[in-house]
Amino acid sequence: MTFLFVVMSLQWVHLVSSIRALFQRLPLRAVANHMVLMCSMGAVLFGLFGIRLGAQGLGGANEAVWCFVLFGLGSALVSCAALARAIEQRGRRDPYGWRVGLPLVALMAALYLLGAVGDHFWFVRDGVTVVTDPGMLGVDDIPCEGVVLAHVQARGPSAYRCLRSLAWGAASAAPFIPWPTYTSGASDQLGPRIEAIKAEAIDVGTSKP
Numbered sequence: 001m002t003f004l005f006v007v008m009s010l011q012w013v014h015l016v017s018s019i020r021a022l023f024q025r026l027p028l029r030a031v032a033n034h035m036v037l038m039c040s041m042g043a044v045l046f047g048l049f050g051i052r053l054g055a056q057g058l059g060g061a062n063e064a065v066w067c068f069v070l071f072g073l074g075s076a077l078v079s080c081a082a083l084a085r086a087i088e089q090r091g092r093r094d095p096y097g098w099r100v101g102l103p104l105v106a107l108m109a110a111l112y113l114l115g116a117v118g119d120h121f122w123f124v125r126d127g128v129t130v131v132t133d134p135g136m137l138g139v140d141d142i143p144c145e146g147v148v149l150a151h152v153q154a155r156g157p158s159a160y161r162c163l164r165s166l167a168w169g170a171a172s173a174a175p176f177i178p179w180p181t182y183t184s185g186a187s188d189q190l191g192p193r194i195e196a197i198k199a200e201a202i203d204v205g206t207s208k209p
Contacts, residue, residue, distance in 0.1 A: 001165055003116060003178035006109045010075050011040050013106045017082065032081075036074035043067035043168070062172035068117050075110035079103045116178040123161065124174040126151065129194065131160075137197070139189045147175060150187070154195045157186035 018033035043064045082103035089099075128149045134142040142148060144162035147170065151159045165181035 001181070003113075003181060004166060006112055007040060007043070007071075010071070010106060010109050010113070011037060013102065013109075014040075014075070014078070017078070032074070032078050036071060036078055039067050039071040039074055043071055062169035062174050062176055064169040064172075065117060065120060065174075065176050068113060068168075068176070072110050072114040072117060076107060076114065079107035079110055083107060117176075119179050120174075120176050123149070123151075123159075128174055130173070130175065131190070131194075134187075134190065137190075137193050139187060139193055141187050141189050142185070144183055147177075149175065149177060150190055152194050153191040155191070157188050158191040159186050160184065160190065 014033040014037050018030045018037070021030035021033065080103075083100065086099040086103060129152045131137065131148040131150055133145065134148055135145065142160060142162065144164075147163040147167055149161045161177055162183040162185075163175075163177050163181075164183055165177075168176035168178070
């Protein structure tokens with residue numbers, strides 16, 4: 001649940017920052033924090049509640065990941081601006097207090113979020129196959145249950161990632177399983193088994209009159 005904790009913490013930081021900016025009559029800062037919050041809410045709606053853009057059904061793009069990209073970039077920019085302003089206006093008695101520490105922690109959280117999204121993009125760069133339950137396919141060298149993302153190779157081991165927590169955009173073609181909430185490995189049985197299932201489906205289709 002590390003990723004979810006970071007997302008909720010960043011949402012709290014931006015909410016507090018936007019309220020403080022309104023009281024300090026800084027509308028641009030308030031609008032910036034609100035825009036970042038909207039990106040995070042979009043990620044939650046797309047990723048957890050299954051809302052899709054258009055009638056895509058199962059498969060299609062994972063909108064939650066792009067919302068997280070905007071959320072991470074926005075958080076990093078807002079945090080850098082707040083950090084620079086806090087350092088510039090720091091007092092002599094409390095040069096590095098919470099005014100510097102809070103945006104610094106928020107910046108580190110935003111960088112982690114962007115790193116998790118980058119790790120996802122790297123894994124799905126060539127496309128992945130979503131396997132709902134490897135055990136039902138007769139694959140016993142993947143020690144996990146539930147959703148599995150895999151680079152299926154007809155010959156050689158197939159790299160996979162097993163879900164251990166939440167999957168953002170589970171109905172998309174590439175669900176987002178953020179680091180470190182997955183178990184990774186390689187399976188020698190998955191690729192040949194899926195190829196055999198495909199061959200059986202083709203044989204059934206061609207045998208019909």
